[in-house]
Amino acid sequence: NIVTAILCAWNTKACIKRGQKIKEQANHRNVTHLKVSVVVERLLRQETVSKFNEIASDDLTIMDNFKETTSATPSPKEKVPRQCLGRYPLQYTWCLYFLDGTCQSLAWEERLDKVAAVNSLEQFGVLAYGYLMFSSLKIGTDFYFFKQGILPRWDHEQNRNGGRWIIPMENRQRLMDSLWMRLLMSAVGNWYGDLSKDICGFVVNIRRRRSKLCVWTRNGSDEEKTVQIGHAIKRNLEVDLSFTYEMHEDCEMNKPMDQKVKYTV
Template sequence: MEKKSNDYYALKKSTTVIQKSHFFQSSWTFWFDNPSSKSNQVTWGSSLRSLYTFATIEEFWSLYNNIHPPTKWVPGADLYCFKHKIEPKWEDPICANGGKWTMFFPKAATLESNWLNTLLALVGEQFDQGDEICGTVLNFRTRGDRISLWTKNAANEEAQLSIGKQWKELLGYNEKIGFIVHEDAKTLDRHAKSRYTV
């Protein structure tokens, strides 16, 4: 058996140091909703599944680089990135009293960069009111795609307005965006009106 030289062990040790993981402040989970098994609102959530939880920069890029870009998805698909242990459902106790900010993207060309920049702002803790944020959702639709930010406490107007304004600034988004309370969305569906706008 060949004996390893001291140089080999020194190189192996230095390589280990280089590959040190860089942890985020929070762990995050990617979720996916498969539209083919979603027949109506009653069964919503039955096709929602957790893909992978990540805690480091290295894990994030490994996952992101291996997920098909949204432009290659089937219309109706949803991809979520939520803080670990928060499910992307209105019924989740942390989401129950919250709501969401939504941006619309009629052209797929800007969707991918805005999705990535939203993810980076979240996992990199770029929001002043980051503790208020549950996660983000990308909805790929035939009539125009959407990215939403879900938050915890819809009644906290100051926090919600701060998040909405900062998100627009981070993405350089010039259109008006609205915040819809989850409870309103549940009872009024598509007729729910924005509680706040920025």
């Protein structure tokens, strides 16, 4: 089944070694001062990854924007043909973004960094083992995990009529790490069934006092379906917390906090 497939991908020795390498070197390089994608890209170019490439040479799609940050090019010997393993395609292609919220002098588009796109469980296994713990990131940074073709912006056509379920994470840093990974697993594992088509993406906001996880949906005025999604999130995360739903347009208008809450589960 889907969970077994994820575990198989995760338990691949190359994935484990690669994920540990990313975590260790990201911490060593002080990733708070580098784009996450740059760290991942540099590690991908190292000789130590060649063994991983034997398993998944095309399993992590690194974006073209890396070419602007480094002039290094992989040597031909690093391009090892992928071995024949079972491939488990995802229902959707998901894109991971990183936003450095501390550089307010830059435009939003310049601060948003598209890290990778995944469309198989093998790719997700790589990303899961290589993801960075939030304790190593600056206050004010965000991660977005969105369906391909949907930008994490309120004014995007797929988000314009939607909103977000908010899972409060004040002073729950370790819990937030595990819940974020569980949200990603629920996305790639299609734990939401038919409700998945109404989910746009998942967000984690790192803040000093009001860190939170969010799930963006595309039609907040559909109360029945939106509330069903809220209950599904709660069931998948297995937490005893109160979730609230806000429309994007209400957030954009800077309404008072108590006036923005549309639904609660």
